[in-house]
Amino acid sequence: QKFCSQCGTVLNQLIPPDDNRLRDVCQHCGAVHYQNPRNVVGVLPVWQDKILLCRRAIEPRYDKWTLPAGFMELGETTAQGAMRETQEEAGAQIELGPLYTVIDVPHAEQVHFFYLAKVLSEDLFPGPESLEAAFFALDDIPWGELAFRTIITTLEHYLVDVKTGIFPMHHYDIPLPAPGSTTSRHGKINLD
């Protein structure tokens, strides 16, 4: 941020009184412009013994497969946002289930939330953010072509839990990987 969104003056970086970190401060109108992490909300949509993935039509990770997910908007709950993203990206009719993964991604300045969801109809109407939407058997998940680590780890948890039929909420962090390392059991690392 270079300019004050309240008055248009050039901002300075300084530590305000009673604060302990650098902020973008306007010395004309006094506004302090805080920046905060964003939430990404999505679903793991299950249709019979298959899961629904979307192939991204946008950057980052154009052409990679993802669970339907996107940034949470003002005025909605995480659940409402997850349903909205499913509609926008896959055009799928779903019944939302419980919150399934809550994932801290500090290097991306994000927290990701994925809900389990039951797909109610095989008909899909992918929107402009998706090249296609498709169902995958659990043995056919394109592990090497998934867009984000939060997608990979959410699906990994599902593959374990589906054996017992018990789906507890999983909360964990995605740490920044060491250069060249791999942390996933399934293929390459992605940076989110």
Add this chain to the structure above:
Amino acid sequence: QKFCSQCGTVLNQLIPPDDNRLRDVCQHCGAVHYQNPRNVVGVLPVWQDKILLCRRAIEPRYDKWTLPAGFMELGETTAQGAMRETQEEAGAQIELGPLYTVIDVPHAEQVHFFYLAKVLSEDLFPGPESLEAAFFALDDIPWGELAFRTIITTLEHYLVDVKTGIFPMHHYDIPLPAPGSTTSRHGKINLD
């Protein structure tokens, strides 16, 4: 937001192409200024059979009691933010436990996260955001003087779970109350 934080030009509200809601758009440099919900992160600190509360020295809810909590900062996890807020507001040494409540508060454009925590020492060093920090027996919680509904409901869950010693993660929404209504078993409603 009135001015573009990238170039200082006056912003317009319009729906960008491939979007479906009004955004603050700069027609000079093309920047779209998204706004997103913020996360509040805190702890429910337990010392023997008491819990730790802080009396707020800042608005909103000056003078009301709260669990240590505040806005999540860039680059930290929800857990790191919760520990930082406990240090800043209570100066308490804690050992962080599991994530305990995840609460959607859509009318406040927030999601709240509270972790269970074990207080390691009776010594408290409340910071400038707290008038005082103090331990309360469960029978002495000042229900009518609590700052936010997410504090009230987190403590209500704790009072139920402490009877069994099992503390599962609770995820729920705080809906906007109807004017004049009360939803808490304990005293008055607050708006967050």
